[in-house]
Amino acid sequence: xxxxxxxxxxxxxxxxxxxxxxxxxxxxxxxxxxxxxxxxxxxxxxxxxxxxxxxxxxxxxxxxxxxxxxxxxxxxxxxxxxxxxxxxxxxxxxxxxxxxxxxxxxxxxxxxxxxxxxxxxxxxxxxxxxxxxxxxxxxxxxxxxxxxxxxxxxxxxxxxxxxxxxxxxxxxxxxxxxxxxxxxxxxxxxxxxxxxxxxxxxxxxxxxxxxxxxxxxxxxxxxxxxxxxxxxxxxxxxxxxxxxxxxxxxx
Amino acid sequence: xxxxxxxxxxxxxxxxxxxxxxxxxxxxxxxxxxxxxxxxxxxxxxxxxxxxxxxxxxxxxxxxxxxxxxxxxxxxxxxxxxxxxxxxxxxxxxxxxxxxxxxxxxxxxxxxxxxxxxxxxxxxxxxxxxxxxxxxxxxxxxxxxxxxxxxxxxxxxxxxxxxxxxxxxxxxxxxxxxxxxxxxxxxxxxxxxxxxxxxxxxxxxxxxxxxxxxxxxxxxxxxxxxxxxxxxxxxxxxxxxxxxxxxxxxx
DNA sequence: CTGTTATTGGTTGTTTTTGATCAAAAGTGA
DNA sequence: TCACTTTTGATCAAAAACAACCAATAACAG
Numbered sequence: 056x057x058x059x060x061x062x063x064x065x066x067x068x069x070x071x072x073x074x075x076x077x078x079x080x081x082x083x084x085x086x087x088x089x090x091x092x093x094x095x096x097x098x099x100x101x102x103x104x105x106x107x108x109x110x111x112x113x114x115x116x117x118x119x120x121x122x123x124x125x126x127x128x129x130x131x132x133x134x135x136x137x138x139x140x141x142x143x144x145x146x147x148x149x150x151x152x153x154x155x156x157x158x159x160x161x162x163x164x165x166x167x168x169x170x171x172x173x174x175x176x177x178x179x180x181x182x183x184x185x186x187x188x189x190x191x192x193x194x195x196x197x198x199x200x201x202x203x204x205x206x207x208x209x210x211x212x213x214x215x216x217x218x219x220x221x222x223x224x225x226x227x228x229x230x231x232x233x234x235x236x237x238x239x240x241x242x243x244x245x246x247x248x249x250x251x252x253x254x255x256x257x258x259x260x261x262x263x264x265x266x267x268x269x270x271x272x273x274x275x276x277x278x279x280x281x282x283x284x285x286x287x288x289x290x291x292x293x294x295x296x297x298x299x300x301x302x303x304x305x306x
Numbered sequence: 307x308x309x310x311x312x313x314x315x316x317x318x319x320x321x322x323x324x325x326x327x328x329x330x331x332x333x334x335x336x337x338x339x340x341x342x343x344x345x346x347x348x349x350x351x352x353x354x355x356x357x358x359x360x361x362x363x364x365x366x367x368x369x370x371x372x373x374x375x376x377x378x379x380x381x382x383x384x385x386x387x388x389x390x391x392x393x394x395x396x397x398x399x400x401x402x403x404x405x406x407x408x409x410x411x412x413x414x415x416x417x418x419x420x421x422x423x424x425x426x427x428x429x430x431x432x433x434x435x436x437x438x439x440x441x442x443x444x445x446x447x448x449x450x451x452x453x454x455x456x457x458x459x460x461x462x463x464x465x466x467x468x469x470x471x472x473x474x475x476x477x478x479x480x481x482x483x484x485x486x487x488x489x490x491x492x493x494x495x496x497x498x499x500x501x502x503x504x505x506x507x508x509x510x511x512x513x514x515x516x517x518x519x520x521x522x523x524x525x526x527x528x529x530x531x532x533x534x535x536x537x538x539x540x541x542x543x544x545x546x547x548x549x550x551x552x553x554x555x556x557x
Numbered sequence: 558c559t560g561t562t563a564t565t566g567g568t569t570g571t572t573t574t575t576g577a578t579c580a581a582a583a584g585t586g587a
Numbered sequence: 588t589c590a591c592t593t594t595t596g597a598t599c600a601a602a603a604a605c606a607a608c609c610a611a612t613a614a615c616a617g
Contacts, residue, residue, distance in 0.1 A: 057360045058574080060325050077594080087576045092595070108583065108594065181429045181449050193456055195446040195464045198432050205444055209467070213446045216460070309564080328604080338566045343605075359573065360604065 061086060062094050069104060069113050076110035130261065133284050133306065137259050138162040140304040141223055141282050144257065145169055149220040152249045153180055155204030155242075156225035158259040163187060174217050176210055176245055178203040192217075199242070206241040214248045222253035224279075226260050228267035231294045234276050236269035243271035250274055262286030265295070312337060313345050320355060320364050321521075327361035353481065353517050365479070365519045384512050384535050384557065389413040391555045392474055392508055392533050396420050400471040403500045404431055406455030406493075407476030409510040414438060425468050427456040427496055443468075450490070457492040465499045473504035475530075477511050479518035482545045485527050487520035494522035501525055513537030516546070 061084045068075045068083065080091045095111050098104045104111045134157065142165030145151065149169070153159050155177030163180065166173065167187045174192045175181060184191040196210030224246050228236035235258065237243050250256050256279040265287055276299040284304050287295075295301050312335045319326045319334065331342045346362050349355045355362045385408060393416030396402065400420070404410050406428030414431065417424065418438045425443045426432060435442040447461030475497050479487035486509065488494050501507050507530040516538055527550040535557050538546075546552050 057325055057327060057358060057363075059358045059363055063325075088594090089576055089596095090574080093574085096596090178429055178432045178444070182454060185429075185449050185451050185454055188451065191449040192460070193429070193444065193446055193449055195444055198436050198442040198444055200436055200439065203433060203436055209443070209464075213460075213464070216446075339604085340566060340606095341564080344564090347606095 056084060056086065058094070061090070062098055065091075065094060065098065065111070066103060069111065074107065074110060074112040079110070133261050134158050134161045134259070136284055136304050136306060137261065137282050139165060140302060141257055141259055142166065142169075144255070144280075145171060145221065147171075150174070150218070152214070152217070152219045152222035152253060153177065153184075154222070154224040154246060154249065155180065155202055158225040158261075159223050162223055162259070163189070174214070174219065176205040176214075178205070196245075199239070204242060204245075206239070206245050210245050211248045214245065214252055217252060219249070219253040221255040221257060222249045223257045223259060224249065224273075226258050226264060226273065228269040229258075229260055229265045229276070229281065229295070230268045231276070231298065233268045233272065235273040235279070236267075237271055237273055238269045240271040243273045246273045250278065256280060257282060259283075265291050307335060307337065309345070312341070313349060316342075316345060316349065316362070317354060320362065325358065325361060325363040330361070354519070364521070385409050385412045385510070387535055387555055387557060388510050388512065388533050390416060391553060392510055393417065393420075395506070395508065395531075396422060396472060398422075401425070401469070403465070403468070403470045403473035403504060404428065404435075405473070405475040405497060405500065406431065406453060409476040409512075410474050413474055413510070414440070425465070425470065427461055427465075429454040429456070447496075448492075450493070455493060455496075457490070457496050461496050462499045465496065465503055468503060470500070470504040472506045472508065473500045474508045474510060475500065475524075477509050477515060477524065479520040480509075480511055480516045480527070480532065480546070481519045482527070482549065484519045484523065486524040486530070487518075488522055488524055489520045491522040494524045497524045501529065507531060508533060510534075516542050 064084055065080055068080065077088055077091050081088055095104065095106050099106050104113060137158065138161035141162055147169050148171065150172045153162065153173050153175040159177065160180055160183065163183045164187065166189050172190045173184055174194060175184070176194050176196060178198065181191055181193055194205055194210050194213035196205030196213065197207040199206050226235050227238060230236065237246065258279045258281045260281060260283050262283055276295065280300040280302060281295065282302040282304065284306050292301065292303065315335055316331055319331065328339055328342050332339055346355065346357050350357050356365050388409065389412035392413055398420050399422065401423045404413065404424050404426040410428065411431055411434065414434045415438065417440055423441045424435055425445060426435065427445050427447060429449060432442055432444055445456055445461050445464035447456030447464065448458040450457050477486045478489055481487065488497065509530045509532045511532060511534050513534055527546065531551040531553065532546065533553040533555065535555050543552065543554065
């Protein structure tokens with residue numbers, strides 16, 4: 056086996072596994088430890104990898120993204136719990152629409168094990184999805200300042216080219232009579248289109264969203280499953296439950 | 307067997323396998339090691355292949371395409387200089403296609419003052435563009451692992467819906483005969499489409515790209531303006547200049 | 558046909574790569 | 588902390604691959 060081949064194998068092993076032991080590399084390449092070690096020192100000099108005792112790891116760090124997550128740990132934990140529940144509905148091989156926004160972002164780590172296909176309009180989502188090695192498609196559209204969500208007629212048209220088993224949306228307002236609402240009409244259109252292309256429809260919302268009403272209407276409560284944590288008054292909970300499926304996850 | 311035949315076989319073997327041993331080449335061509343070695347030295351001088359101990363490999367290719375992070379730190383200053391030059395061609399109100407990759411990323415800060423409209427297939431670009439308050443549109447497509455570039459037929463179709471005054475592309479290989487090349491055929495298609503929709507076509511490339519050949523052909527040299535820094539041999543510079551506009555910016 | 562040139566395969570000695578060995582260093586557990 | 592195990596880097600001899608050279612053959616020009 057050629058040196059370059061071996062090194063290529065080592066690199067691809069690392070891309071898959073993050074850390075690989077010397078023994079593993081020996082087995083895969085049928086080379087001796089000495090040879091592997093020489094390869095490792097070389098690859099390290101070339102800044103492709105980092106050696107660790109017993110093997111090697113990628114230079115690149117996967118632990119990014121804490122800034123956005125660390126912002127509010129309380130809210131974050133809440134979102135994560137909601138996301139975990141939402142993830143439990145996902146089945147192997149599902150095609151999924153992931154709406155822009157921080158709530159749906161939390162869902163991504165849970166997608167890793169299931170081999171799903173994801174379509175999204177959230178730019179930050181794409182980076183994270185790729186890091187987790189998830190098959191990701193992005194719709195076209197105008198990038199909205201602030202949230203980096205893709206919106207506009209092109210976005211709407213692009214969504215129409217897909218069919219989803221499940222979609223997961225964030226939302227700003229949930230109201231017994233006004234239904235689901237969001238501040239930006241353009242984003243509302245995108246959400247509506249995503250809903251129309253999906254078999255099962257899930258909305259991720261923390262309890263503060265209940266009772267709120269924003270400018271643009273997205274959909275009626277009846278059409279979606281809402282996932283939230285406890286924190287609702289019994290009264291609220293009952294009113295909503297009459298109209299739609301309400302999943303309340305304990306913190 | 308004719309020399310040319312043999313060399314053609316070697317090249318096609320390499321195109322299939324990336325790396326080939328001398329022995330394999332001997333078997334396939336029924337030639338002696340000496341002969342194969344002579345062929346290899348010749349092909350290497352012609353910049354078609356790269357010799358490695360025990361055989362030969364395609365010029366760089368897979369080995370390269372480092373992650374964005376590595377790229378951005380390495381030749382960052384060089385890229386910035388190139389980007390500044392590229393930006394000088396941009397006029398007020400232009401509609402621009404910005405190719406994925408670190409070279410074009412450097413262009414973004416220079417776009418702030420000119421009120422341009424940007425279409426891109428680079429996810430990291432979008433975040434930066436939005437931060438600078440630039441009107442940004444994203445094309446649809448599959449997000450490619452590693453570079454976070456959007457590729458595929460959807461990407462190609464999406465680009466066709468726009469017309470650009472100018473496009474700015476990154477590239478992996480620039481070769482007098484092989485033209486502009488890049489490792490991923492899917493990305494090559496995207497670049498080709500972008501070129502076809504653009505009035506003026508610019509390629510941003512540091513000097514290391516010259517003489518390199520990657521797997522997939524993008525375009526001939528003649529069709530584009532190439533912007534680079536000094537670092538080319540006079541010989542290279544002359545060869546390229548015969549075929550196309552070459553802007554060499556001093557560091 | 559003859560002398561010249563180019564191309565080929567084999568041989569030489571040299572360089573590079575490899576696997577084994579072992580003492581030193583690093584990690585592990587009590 | 589101190590033994591104990593694992594991993595590491597250095598060294599060395601064997602094997603592989605190399606460049607340089609040589610002779611034989613094929614292609615060519617006059």
